[in-house]
Amino acid sequence: MRIILLTVKRDLLLYFRKPGDIFNPLAFSLLVISLFPLGVGPSADILGEISAGIIWVAALLTTLFSIDLMFKEDYEDGTLEQMILGREPLLLVVYGKIIAQWLVGGLVITLLSPLLGMMFYVNTDGILATVLALMLATPTMTLIGSIGAALTLGLNKGGVLIAILILPLYLPVLILGVAMIDTATAGDNYAGHVLWLAAILAISIGFAPLATEQGIRISLSE
Amino acid sequence: MLQVNNLSCERANRELFRNLSFEVSRGVALRIHGLNGSGKTTLLRILAGLYQEFEGDVDWGEEHYPLYIGHRRGLKALMSARENLFWSAAINGQKTKLSEVDEALRQVSMGGYVDIACGSMSEGQCGRVSLARLFLLHNPVWILDEPFNAIDSTGVQCLVERINKHLSSGGILVLSSHVEVPLTNLQELELRY
Structure with missing residues (x-):
């Protein structure tokens, strides 16, 4: 457990020392979203209809x-090799890295989402x-993205390949999520969607890091 | 003790070595040398367990978890020397006090740089910080890829002393180096293709 916490701490420290890695993707997405009301027009009907999908x-x-x-920088500077060779299980380190990544990415966009919702009259x-x-x-x-990141480590054009690899895997989550927001907006009960999303999350927590760990070992063996 | 039997490896359709067999017992250093591209780094990575595309057996006995320092030094540019070493110890399952980390850095004459980010150090200084691991971690097996690169003569001397101490306490060392190293109990292995 100690190594998970230490990894989270280390990665957060690195993100805070190089905020561009986190801030740039976030700023880009927020800008893209804010273009929709300008492009589509400020009609509450249309914006309300497309809001869930856009968010x-x-x-x-x-x-x-x-x-x-x-994992890219850890791979390039050799710290990933240390993670593989160290006595602490690589799997726990992977969990730590995923938690840190979520804290600065997924959690931030979740916390910003009410603001986006208001922009679209939700x-x-x-x-x-x-x-x-x-x-x-x-x-x-x-969690699912980390598998793609691990598998494309040694490749130069990793970014595009990750998108092709993992975007299809995001579809169930996307469909359920958008349906859940639409159901809620219409005032209906959305407990079923919550349970499905939670179930997918539980499975991902259990299995995705295992795949990520193996992916790292394969990529490093090149 | 390290035992290697009939090790063969091919990379990019070129055979690096075939049916390589050797033994390294405790207290002995093995220096691997050979021309550029003869497979020194690949052999070290195989021994460390980082490279799997080979045939044959590598048996470390009970001594897995080698301390491997390769061409990539394993230092984060954005973290200070102290933070980097502390992390190295943690990932190695070792609980370390900061005073021990500072002491290890003092041993490699980097005591004045504990709080400096490794990204703003010179190549040689980074080399020293990464070698400070040898003073901090307790692994019985060391695998060092060109440890003398970019290090000045006092650094080399300091490193040689540390290695001899490691060997006399029953450790194993496998290193690659183009230069002759004044070590006690040295075995040599030349790779040629």
Whole structure:
């Protein structure tokens, strides 16, 4: 357990010393979202209809852009080799890195989502559901994304390949999440969506880091 | 004790070595040398367990978890020398006090740089910080890839003393180096293709 905490602490420290890695993808996504009301026009009907999808695409893009860097620097400066060779299990280190990545990526976009919701005239029920859905889905996105990041480590054009590899895996989360927000906005009960998202999250927590760990070993063996 | 049997490895359709067999017992250093591209780094990475594409057996007995220092020094540019070493110890399952970390850095004459980010150090200074691990960690097996690169003569002397101490306490060392090293109990292995 100690090594998980230490890894989280180390990665957060590195992110804070180089905030661009986190801030740039976030700023890009927020800018893209804010273009929609300008481009589509300020009609509450249209914006309300497309809001859920846009917020989710923003969350996906933020995750995708930042996940690329998750192991890259550790790979290039050789600290990843130390993580593999050290006595502490690589799996726990991977968990730590995923938690840190989520704290600066997924959690931030979740906390910002009410603001985005208001921009798109989403009602209070819808905003609550958005926060809840993102809270459950962004960790899943980071977990699944870490597999792609590990597998594309040694490749130069990793970024695009990650998108092709893992975007299809995001589809269930995307469909459930958007449906959940729409249901909530309409005032209906969305407990089923919550349970499904939570179930996917539970499975991802259990299995994704295992795949990530193996991915790192394979990439390092090149 | 390290035992290697019939080790063969091919990279990019070129055979680096075939049916390589050797033994390194406790208290002995093995220096691997050979021309550029002869497979020294690949052999060291195989021994460390980082490279899997080979045939044959590598048996470390009970001594897995080697301390490996390769071309990539394993230092974060954005972290200070102290933070880097502390992390190295932690990932190695070793609980370390900061005073021990500082002492290790003093041993490699980097005592005045504990709080300096490794990114703003010179190549040689980074080399010293990364070698400070040899003074901090307790692994019985060391695998060092060109440890003398970019290090000045006093650094080399300091390193040689540390290695001899490691060997006399029953440690194992495998290193690659282009230069002759004045070590006690030295075995040599030349790679040629």
